[in-house]
Amino acid sequence: MTACSGADADGARASDERWPRWDESAGVAEVVAFMNVAVPEGATEVEGAVQINPQEDIFLLSFVTDEEKAEDIAEDLRSEEPLRVRKGDSAEGERFGHLGLSEPQTLKEVRWAGVCPPCVSDGRRSKVQWIDIYVETLKAGRARVYLQAF
Template identity: 70%
Template sequence: MSACSGPDTDEHHATDGRTSRWDENAGAPEASAFMNVTVPEGATEVKGAVQINPQEDIYLLSFVTGERNAEGIAADLRPEEPLNTKKVDFPPDGELFEHLGLAEPQTLKGARSAGACPPCVKDDRRRKVQWIDIYVQALGDDRARVYLKAF
């Protein structure tokens, strides 16, 4: 048997390497810690999850807060461009936020988005994070839902 034997070896089978699963013991606190994002005091509908993947795990965090807080969180993540409502021409990548009982942010009319690359901007607070997708959906009454997806 060669070192590159097929996926039938016990070691390879235990960590199949081809499937994703939700970490049942991880939620908003773990996602918040990974992204180094503090959920604002008074935020509601705080939800989070961690999807374990063969390549890289995906951390999701969402909450409702004041629009000013939402803007501040987005700015603190140091996105490459300011939040904007540019049309997204690609479908959502899976049903990640659906796992939290939320619509996928790419499908929300008027949701503003940006992307942040912590290593690109030398954000040492987020050394372990390769990328963060940021979405802010205005809800009215000075409230906004923040969606964060990081890996």
């Protein structure tokens, strides 16, 4: 029988863990697999990371693509609401800062949608409880897509 405060296989104490922390071995491939999304061909500035938390890990993905492909990704998530303008809010954590990006919820005129895949019967994403998508319009028909899931 083991206790919550017992030592793990490496002899470290469980209470010594720091939360949240970043999984340095996880990147774009792990995030894409978890979210079951495809990074569009020709996308640039593709970044991904996984934040380890005691209850649920947070998966982050960002890239720049053309605006039409960004809209297609949002539509594929099957949100009950379309992307809508979301005025800049205060940052809830510094997650995307880990990727060297601004927090999307702080950007002016960013468009957002959220979806609960199990709630919309999206069996492709049965392990995902929630996905936020933010689309930031850039110049020349390009857009930065931010995806956050747990």
